[in-house]
Amino acid sequence: IQMTQSPSSLSASVGDRVTITCRASQTISAYLNWYQHKAGEAPKVLIYLASTLQNGVPSRFSGSGFGTEFTLTITNVQPDDFATYYCQQSLTTPRTFGQGTKVEV
Amino acid sequence: DVQLVESGGGLVQPGGSLRLSCAASGFTFDSYAMTWVRQAPGKGLEWVSAVSGSRSITYYAGSVKGRFTISRDNSNNTLFLQMNNLRVEDTAIYYCAKNMYDIAVVTEDYMDVWGKGTTVIVS
Numbered sequence: 764i765q766m767t768q769s770p771s772s773l774s775a776s777v778g779d780r781v782t783i784t785c786r787a788s789q790t791i792s793a794y795l796n797w798y799q800h801k802a803g804e805a806p807k808v809l810i811y812l813a814s815t816l817q818n819g820v821p822s823r824f825s826g827s828g829f830g831t832e833f834t835l836t837i838t839n840v841q842p843d844d845f846a847t848y849y850c851q852q853s854l855t856t857p858r859t860f861g862q863g864t865k866v867e868v
Numbered sequence: 869d870v871q872l873v874e875s876g877g878g879l880v881q882p883g884g885s886l887r888l889s890c891a892a893s894g895f896t897f898d899s900y901a902m903t904w905v906r907q908a909p910g911k912g913l914e915w916v917s918a919v920s921g922s923r924s925i926t927y928y929a930g931s932v933k934g935r936f937t938i939s940r941d942n943s944n945n946t947l948f949l950q951m952n953n954l955r956v957e958d959t960a961i962y963y964c965a966k967n968m969y970d971i972a973v974v975t976e977d978y979m980d981v982w983g984k985g986t987t988v989i990v991s
Contacts, residue, residue: 792975794976796979800913803984804984805963805982805985806963806979808979812976849912851978853975853978856973858915860913
């Protein structure tokens with residue numbers, strides 16, 4: 764299953780609302796996870812099953828979608844949110860990731 | 869505290885071998901599947917391999933199948949990745965990650981704990 768994210772990068776300011784899209788090459792129901800990754804750090808899960816917020820993740824992160832199209836939204840972007848975001852499908856192996864979306868200042 | 873620490877990375881020539889290790893602590897290791905994910909320079913995350921918790925059933929990406937072997941030592945809480953016949957394109961940071969379930973192919977699964985990675989350079 765191919766996962767395609769858009770955009771590949773975006774610029775945002777603190778306080779902005781950011782939306783990232785992830786499309787699957789075939790239907791994956793709601794088996795879609797979102798991760799945040801900062802260079803030199805361990806990746807971190809934000810959302811699983813398309814819309815369930817992982818414990819401890821701020822509520823400004825939200826996910827939606829079903830089937831082949833999904834979105835990750837960050838409302839009121841904070842300085843700690845500048846990172847690269849990846850979607851990943853968990854319907855089948857290999858558990859493919861999208862190519863990533865870099866959120867920059 | 870739940871923790872994963874990778875080791876074993878380094879510089880190796882094409883065609884060579886390396887064995888990566890991932891030491892786990894803070895959770896019941898044999899109750900969870902484990903996964904290796906890599907990130908090549910300037911590229912995104914790539915799922916490499918996974919192994920179930922108690923039965924050690926294994927899964928591989930097509931790019932490494934037949935060259936890499938994932939395994940685990942549940943008595944010592946350690947995950948391994950044996951990498952043979954290495955290629956320049958295997959150069960990457962390799963991360964180990966803990967899955968949410970014992971079985972590695974549960975559709976609701978995700979990786980909730982990750983290590984900071986170990987660097988492999990094939991040159």
